[in-house]
Structure formats: structure tokens, C-alpha cells
Amino acid sequence: MSAVSHSPRNIPDRLESPFKSALKSWEMLLIIVAIAIFVANSFASPYFLNPWSLSDATFNFTEKAIIALAMAMVIISGEIDLSVASIIALASTAMGFALQFGVDTPTLVAIGLLVGVACGAFNGMLVSGLGLPSIVVTIGTMSLFRGIAYIVLGDQAFRGYPSDFAFFGQGYVWWVISFELVLFLALAVVFYIILHRTSFGRSVFAIGNNPVAAQFSGIRVRRIKFILFILTGLMSGVAAVLLTSRLGSTRPSIAFAWELEVVTMVVLGGVSILGGAGSIFGVVIAAFIMGLVTFGLGLLNVPGIVMSIFIGLMLISVIGLPVVIRRVRARMAA
Amino acid sequence: MHKVLETEAAAPSLTLSGISKSFPGVKALDNIALELYPGQVTALIGENGAGKSTLVKIMTGIYQPDGGAITLNGQDITLPTAHAALGLGITAIHQETVLFDELSVAENIFLGHAPRTRFGMIDWRKLRAEAKDILASMGAPIDPNARLKDLSIANKHLVAVARALSIEAQIVIMDEPTAALSHKEIEELFVLIDLLKQDGKAILFISHKFDEIFRVADRYAVFRDGEMVGAGLMKDTEQSQLVRMMVGRSVERAFPKLDVTPGDVVLDVNNLSHPTEFEDISFSLREGEILGFYGLVGAGRTEVMQTLFGITKPSGGSVRLDGKPALAKNPAKAIESGIVYVPEERGRQGAITGLPIFQNISLPSLKKTSKSGFLRLAEEFALARKYSERLDLRASSLSQEVGTLSGGNQQKVVIGKWLATAPRVIILDEPTKGIDIGSKAAVHEFISELAADGLAIIMVSSELPEIMGMSDNVIVMREGRIAGRFAREHLDAETLVRTAAGIEGDPA
Numbered sequence: 001m002s003a004v005s006h007s008p009r010n011i012p013d014r015l016e017s018p019f020k021s022a023l024k025s026w027e028m029l030l031i032i033v034a035i036a037i038f039v040a041n042s043f044a045s046p047y048f049l050n051p052w053s054l055s056d057a058t059f060n061f062t063e064k065a066i067i068a069l070a071m072a073m074v075i076i077s078g079e080i081d082l083s084v085a086s087i088i089a090l091a092s093t094a095m096g097f098a099l100q101f102g103v104d105t106p107t108l109v110a111i112g113l114l115v116g117v118a119c120g121a122f123n124g125m126l127v128s129g130l131g132l133p134s135i136v137v138t139i140g141t142m143s144l145f146r147g148i149a150y151i152v153l154g155d156q157a158f159r160g161y162p163s164d165f166a167f168f169g170q171g172y173v174w175w176v177i178s179f180e181l182v183l184f185l186a187l188a189v190v191f192y193i194i195l196h197r198t199s200f201g202r203s204v205f206a207i208g209n210n211p212v213a214a215q216f217s218g219i220r221v222r223r224i225k226f227i228l229f230i231l232t233g234l235m236s237g238v239a240a241v242l243l244t245s246r247l248g249s250t251r252p253s254i255a256f257a258w259e260l261e262v263v264t265m266v267v268l269g270g271v272s273i274l275g276g277a278g279s280i281f282g283v284v285i286a287a288f289i290m291g292l293v294t295f296g297l298g299l300l301n302v303p304g305i306v307m308s309i310f311i312g313l314m315l316i317s318v319i320g321l322p323v324v325i326r327r328v329r330a331r332m333a334a
Numbered sequence: 335m336h337k338v339l340e341t342e343a344a345a346p347s348l349t350l351s352g353i354s355k356s357f358p359g360v361k362a363l364d365n366i367a368l369e370l371y372p373g374q375v376t377a378l379i380g381e382n383g384a385g386k387s388t389l390v391k392i393m394t395g396i397y398q399p400d401g402g403a404i405t406l407n408g409q410d411i412t413l414p415t416a417h418a419a420l421g422l423g424i425t426a427i428h429q430e431t432v433l434f435d436e437l438s439v440a441e442n443i444f445l446g447h448a449p450r451t452r453f454g455m456i457d458w459r460k461l462r463a464e465a466k467d468i469l470a471s472m473g474a475p476i477d478p479n480a481r482l483k484d485l486s487i488a489n490k491h492l493v494a495v496a497r498a499l500s501i502e503a504q505i506v507i508m509d510e511p512t513a514a515l516s517h518k519e520i521e522e523l524f525v526l527i528d529l530l531k532q533d534g535k536a537i538l539f540i541s542h543k544f545d546e547i548f549r550v551a552d553r554y555a556v557f558r559d560g561e562m563v564g565a566g567l568m569k570d571t572e573q574s575q576l577v578r579m580m581v582g583r584s585v586e587r588a589f590p591k592l593d594v595t596p597g598d599v600v601l602d603v604n605n606l607s608h609p610t611e612f613e614d615i616s617f618s619l620r621e622g623e624i625l626g627f628y629g630l631v632g633a634g635r636t637e638v639m640q641t642l643f644g645i646t647k648p649s650g651g652s653v654r655l656d657g658k659p660a661l662a663k664n665p666a667k668a669i670e671s672g673i674v675y676v677p678e679e680r681g682r683q684g685a686i687t688g689l690p691i692f693q694n695i696s697l698p699s700l701k702k703t704s705k706s707g708f709l710r711l712a713e714e715f716a717l718a719r720k721y722s723e724r725l726d727l728r729a730s731s732l733s734q735e736v737g738t739l740s741g742g743n744q745q746k747v748v749i750g751k752w753l754a755t756a757p758r759v760i761i762l763d764e765p766t767k768g769i770d771i772g773s774k775a776a777v778h779e780f781i782s783e784l785a786a787d788g789l790a791i792i793m794v795s796s797e798l799p800e801i802m803g804m805s806d807n808v809i810v811m812r813e814g815r816i817a818g819r820f821a822r823e824h825l826d827a828e829t830l831v832r833t834a835a836g837i838e839g840d841p842a
Contacts, residue, residue, distance in 0.1 A: 010723075011719065011722055011723075011727065011729055011730075011731060011732055012730075012731045012732070013692070013715045013719070013731065013732050013733065014731050014732070014733040015730060015731045015733065197708055197709055198704070198707045198708055198709060199700035199701070199704045199707055199708075199709060200707065201709075202693065202697070202700060202709060203700075205689065205693075206686050206689060206693075206697055209686045209687070209688040209689055210682070210685075210686045210687065210688070212682055212683050213682065213683050213684060213685060213686045214686065214697075215645075215665060216643075216645070216665055216675070216677055216683045216684065217665070217686075217697045217698045217751070218664075218665045218666040218668075218669040218670075218697075218698045219666070219697070220664070220666055276688050277688070
């Protein structure tokens with residue numbers, strides 16, 4: 001280090017090929033887990049390997065997974081949005097309310113999406129405009145949005161959605177392939193490109209790693225965070241359309257506590273809860289894993305309460321396991 | 335802790351001998367000897383980087399010395415932890431007091447040694463009464479029940495002093511305690527120091543301000559480059575002698591400054607002002623010029639630079655780049671217009687340590703390396719390769735995380751990321767702070783080459799040799815204003831230090 005040499009050094013771009021580092025990644029581990037659960041499920045229940053029941057299994061996660069795509073970006077940027085399930089409730093209520101005036105299906109969809117965007121913009125304004133911590137803001141709006149839904153609906157339900165509206169949550173594009181699944185996979189590709197292939201996505205990683213240095217590097221930190229909250233709002237609006245269409249009705253308790261499953265999906269997918277790291281691919285596999293697990297437990301007639309215990313344990317172990325492994329390794333090395 | 339008796343006053347309370355401490359690539363302290371006497375104030379004087387803070391950290395148990403001995407009242411002691419130092423009655427009052435904002439004054443004073451009831455609970459009544467007594471004995475008009483965060487900085491210092499009194503500290507270290515205080519508050523602090531002296535405490539007083547040193551200190555010790563270069567009684571010395579010891583031969587170190595004839599004016603700053611940090615800053619910068627900004631910590635240099643970079647908003651004044659208005663609203667605009675800033679706090683503001691080298695370098699240039707918003711990795715690697723070769727970066731691959739590099743190489747990445755934007759003006763804020771000597775020389779050489787290539791450079795530095803060795807012109811700032819301007823041929827270390835510290839009169 002002491003001598004200052006003048007000859008330029010050749011520093012390689014990478015030490016490992018991208019393919020080789022992919023083999024050692026968290027995503028690879030997830031794929032193995034997914035296969036293992038798939039195999040276990042097929043042994044556990046004779047009904048599992050039926051194409052129609054597999055197709056049914058996807059409905060367990062597609063709506064949540066669509067939100068998880070946007071949530072992954074928010075969490076990578078170092079923020080969080082806990083109001084997503086309440087945005088679904090409010091968007092669904094708005095659609096049901098509009099239904100009373102006999103609007104057509106395209107208008108219904110537009111209302112659902114617009115309410116989602118508006119809720120996201122409200123969160124984004126509070127977080128990036130006023131600089132409030134997102135965890136507090138979105139716990140607040142979580143109560144606020146669902147509270148409005150309860151006031152409008154009471155213990156009533158909106159029903160009587162038009163029959164062509166049912167396609168979004170119940171329709172099939174081809175054979176057993178549902179519209180929801182196709183939409184999710186298409187959005188996954190879009191989000192993959194945004195996060196991993198654009199300068200916008202790169203800025204998201206930079207902000208999550210070090211917001212101050214990102215700002216000092218000329219990145220519009222506040223603007224990008226605002227856009228991210230609008231994105232989670234929009235995806236919650238999309239999920240609201242799908243879920244309302246699938247259920248055919250709106251109750252104020254719709255999508256209750258989904259935010260936890262969405263966050264679990266994101267974290268299980270390898271996104272660092274501290275921000276700055278993660279991938280869309282990981283989140284997509286994590287979505288399939290959670291769908292397979294809940295469906296498998298359902299086939300075994302495991303009650304909903306136990307499933308909730310299972311999801312809670314999964315979330316804790318996913319966050320805790322890397323820490324435990326690091327400690328054990330450090331102890332072995334010492 | 336027993337109180338030191340008057341009869342023992344002749345013997346030092348604390349003796350440090352042969353203390354050395356090295357960090358990778360830097361010898362921070364070399365064979366230091368220092369004695370602190372009861373009832374006396376010893377001033378510790380030295381430039382930034384002379385090793386003062388390292389010594390304070392050793393004395394308060396935060397760092398462990400590589401060698402040497404410490405004796406307290408004739409007993410050999412070791413200070414393995416901060417807690418041990420506190421237990422032996424050694425306490426420090428820092429520039430930014432390390433107290434707890436959300437706790438009450440009384441709790442802050444007695445934190446860690448609160449009086450207990452016989453059930454082992456904190457005896458709140460006694461705690462408040464004792465806190466009140468201590469504050470009253472100091473003549474400090476502070477309510478012991480007030481929250482610390484509601485106090486002024488001066489009053490927080492008083493609380494820190496009260497804490498020192500409450501643990502019956504024998505050794506009180508004051509690390510630039512006056513940096514954030516007003517004149518009146520400084521006077522009040524000095525009264526307190528007299529009080530501590532009467533109480534038989536041995537005080538180590540660190541300050542850059544000579545008038546203060548001559549006002550409160552009985553003895554002095556001068557550090558330079560990690561060595562003690564002089565010590566004695568204040569009454570036997572004078573300012574010019576201390577300044578000379580402080581500056582010493584370290585200025586004559588070789589710097590790879592190339593001779594460049596500055597070209598046209600690039601940056602023109604006029605009457606730039608800020609409500610609290612600086613006022614009436616005017617200067618111009620030419621192509622190929624290195625303009626040094628010297629001053630004490632807190633003189634407002636960083637704030638001026640961050641205003642030019644669009645982070646801090648000024649209250650008035652104008653900035654022109656190539657004759658066009660260029661007062662940036664945010665860093666993105668500054669970068670667009672061609673002004674870039676290498677910040678002092680490398681880890682927090684400069685490098686994104688969790689991202690790989692190539693992504694750090696390309697970050698402000700993403701518009702150039704991407705195509706309609708889509709990343710092109712090959713372009714990014716090419717850019718990163720170009721600048722890491724130019725900067726002689728030491729790394730195993732361009733995909734290595736910046737956080738795993740040495741400080742010097744991290745700084746090269748940060749400089750490289752700015753050069754990649756092809757700027758007109760580059761502002762370097764303490765560019766070699768905390769990096770090893772080898773990398774330092776490499777950075778200096780590189781800065782000099784950039785100037786030769788016609789880049790206009792502003793270099794903020796608190797290190798005299800760096801300022802004197804690298805600058806074509808130097809602006810000295812003091813208390814938010816420009817206190818002096820010097821051309822390279824008229825640079826003189828003593829004058830710079832005097833101007834920065836605001837010492838009147840001619841050198842002896």
C-alpha cells in the first residue's frame with residue numbers, strides 16, 4: 001500500500017460469472033424449498049396433483065403477490081407501507097358505492113384503481129413531503145382507510161356486481177390458467193424490469209442503502225419515494241378489483257390483515273427488511289411458496305387459526321434465521 | 335474517591351508515559367508523556383490530526399494504547415473500558431456533550447451512580463436534592479427536573495460539569511468545550527473551571543483558541559503528528575512560540591503540486607450569505623486553480639460548499655458558473671450545471687457502502703450510461719474501469735462492495751464517481767481525512783493532475799500542510815466570514831493559524 005505505482009491495474013468486472021453467483025443465491029434456496037413443499041404436498045394429499053386444484057391454489061396468493069411486487073420496492077427503498085389491505089377495503093367500498101348508481105364495469109375498474117392511487121399519493125405526501133416515518137404514517141392510514149370503509153358500509157355488504165365484472169377474479173385465459181395468474185406474471189416481468197433494469201430501480205437500491213449519500217449523488221430521493229407509494233397504492237387498487245370480482249361482494253372487513261402476509265412474502269423473498277437489497281424473482285418464488293403452503297395445509301383440513309400461526313412463525317424465522325446463522329458461523333470461526 | 339489534599343499539589347495526579355497508538359497505516363500517537371496536576375489546567379494544543387482526540391479516547395478507556403503506562407496518584411492503572419475510567423474518576427466533557435436529551439437534568443447528573451434506597455430502588459428524593467445542591471454550588475440556574483433537551487448548549491455543559499462534580503472526578507477532560515458557546519457563556523464556563531480548580535481537579539483543556547488558552551491554562555502541552563513537541567508553564571511562553579511549535583517542520587513536507595497557469599474564471603460567488611452559518615462570502619475560481627479553504631472546525635466552510643452544491647439554502651447572494659446564474663436548488667441541478675462535491679463524511683454522505691464499486695461510480699452518471707431509462711451494464715463497467723484505473727484503485731473486482739475497501743480506496747471511488755460526470759468545478763471537503771499516508775499521497779497527486787487538466791478545484795482542509803502544499807490561493811474563514819486571502823507565494827503557516835484563530839498583532 002505504501003508505494004504509489006503509476007501503472008494502471010486491471011481490475012476485473014466481476015470475480016464470478018452472474019450464473020455462478022445465482023447458484024449460490026437466496027433465490028436458489030427458495031426454489032429448492034418450493035420444490036420440496038410441492039413434493040410433500042403431493043404425498044400428503046391425493047387431490048393435490050390435479051390441474052384444477054393446482055389452479056385453485058394460485059388464487060390463494062395472486063392478489064397479495066401483486067401488492068408484494070410493489071411492496072418489495074418500497075421496502076428496498078428503506079420504507080414500508082402497512083396500509084395496503086386497508087386501501088383494498090376503501091377501493092372496494094368505493095366501487096360498491098359507485099355500483100349503487102349503476103356504473104358499468106370499465107368505470108368500476110377505473111374507480112378501484114384511482115382510489116388506490118389516491119391513497120398511495122396520500123401516504124407518499126406524508127412520508128416524502130413531510131418527512132414522517134412511513135411505519136407510523138401507514139399504521140395511521142391503515143386505520144383511517146378501513147375506518148372510512150366501515151362508516152360507509154356499517155355491517156352491510158355491497159352486492160350485485162355486473163356479470164362481466166366477474167371475469168377479473170374468476171375468469172380463465174386458457175384452460176386452467178386464470179386471468180389473475182397471468183396478470184400477476186405479467187406484472188412480475190414489468191416490476192423485474194423496473195427494479196433491475198432501469199436507472200429508476202438502481203436509484204431505489206441506492207436510497208435504501210444510504211439515503212443521504214443518494215441525495216448527495218443527485219438522486220431525487222423524495223420524488224422517488226413518492227412514486228413508490230403511488231405504486232403500492234395502484235397495485236392495492238388492482239388487488240381490490242381482483243378480490244372484489246372474485247368474492248362478488250364488498251364487506252368492510254375485506255382483505256383484513258393482508259399487509260402482514262404481503263410483508264412476509266417480500267421478506268421471505270430475500271428482500272432485506274432494513275432496505276437496500278432484494279430481488280423481484282425472489283418475491284415471485286416466495287409468493288408461490290406461500291400459496292403452496294396455505295393450500296397444502298388447507299387440503300389437510302388445518303384450520304385457519306393454525307395457518308395464521310404458521311405464517312407468523314415463517315415471518316419470524318425468515319427474519320431471524322440469517323442472523324442466527326451469522327452468529328453460529330462467527331462462533332465457529334472464533 | 336478521596337479528595338486530593340492541598341499538600342499533594344506538587345505531585346501530578348495523572349501521569350502518562352510512553353503512550354503509543356497505531357492504526358492501520360497511521361501512527362496516531364508516538365511515545366507520549368503527559369502530566370496533569372491537581373488544581374491546575376493543562377492546555378493541549380495541536381492541529382487537527384495531531385493525535386489529541388486519540389489521547390482523549392485512551393484516557394477515557396475507549397481506545398487501548400499499544401504501549402506505555404498510566405499512573406493515577408502514583409498507582410499504575412489500566413483503563414480497559416469507559417466504565418473503568420469513570421470508576422477511577424476520569425471524565426470528559428465533549429464539544430457536543432454526550433448526555434441524554436430525554437432524561438431530566440438530575441438523572442443525567444447521576445446516571446450510573448444514582449443514590450439508592452435500602453430496597454435497591456433509585457432514591458429519587460435524594461437524587462433531586464443532591465442534584466439541586468451541586469447545581470447551586472456551581473451557581474447554575476438550572477432546574478434539576480428540566481428535560482435536558484430543553485436546555486441551551488451552555489447549560490448542557492454545566493450539567494456535564496455537575497456530573498463531573500457528582501462522581502467526584504479527579505481528572506476532567508474538556509474537549510473543545512467552547513466551540514458552540516457565546517462569549518458570555520464562555521466566561522461562565524471559565525468561572526466554573528476556576529471552581530473545579532479550587533476543588534483540586536486536574537483539568538485537561540483542549541482548544542484551538544489561543545485567547546482562551548491563555549485565559550484559563552496553567553500549563554501547556556503541544557502535539558504535532560502524534561508526538562509531543564513541547565510542554566511547560568503558560569507564564570513562560572507566548573502565542574507565537576506555541577504557534578511555531580504547533581506548525582513546526584510538518585509544513586515542509588513535499589507535495590506533488592504541479593505548476594499550472596490558471597485560465598478563465600469559471601465560478602464567481604458574490605455576497606453569499608446564510609441566516610446563521612456564514613455571511614458575505616465572495617470569491618472567484620479559475621480553470622486549473624486549486625483554491626484552499628482553511629479555518630477551524632465550525633468556521634462555516636462546509637456550509638458554504640454545501641450551499642454551492644444545492645443542499646443548504648442561502649439567504650442571499652449569487653453564484654455564477656461560466657457567467658450564467660448557477661445557484662443550485664438541489665444536488666441534481668448542481669451536478670447538471672457541472673458543480674460536484676466530495677463530502678467530508680465519506681461513509682454517510684459520500685459512498686454507498688452496500689453497493690458495488692461500479693454502481694457507486696455510475697450513480698450520478700446514470701443518465702449517460704443508460705438509454706431511455708434502461709441500464710446498460712457494459713457502459714457502467716467501462717466508466718468504472720476508466721476511473722478506477724486513473725485513480726489507481728486497489729480492489730479485487732469492480733463488483734466488490736465499497737464498504738469492504740480501505741478508507742483511501744473508498745475515497746478514490748467517491749472522487750471517481752464525480753470525475754465520471756465530467757464536472758467544471760469539483761469541491762473536495764477534507765479529501766484526505768482518515769485515510770492512510772500512501773493513499774493520501776496518491777489523492778494529492780491526483781488532485782494536482784486534475785488541476786493541470788484544467789478542472790477548477792476547491793479544497794476545504796483543516797490540515798495546514800495539505801492547504802499549503804496544494805493550494806494556488808487560500809481563503810481563511812473564521813466564524814462564518816472570510817478572515818483573509820493569501821496567494822501561494824505569500825503562504826505562511828503562522829499567519830494562517832493566526833488568521834483562523836483570530837489572533838491580533840504581529841508574530842514575534
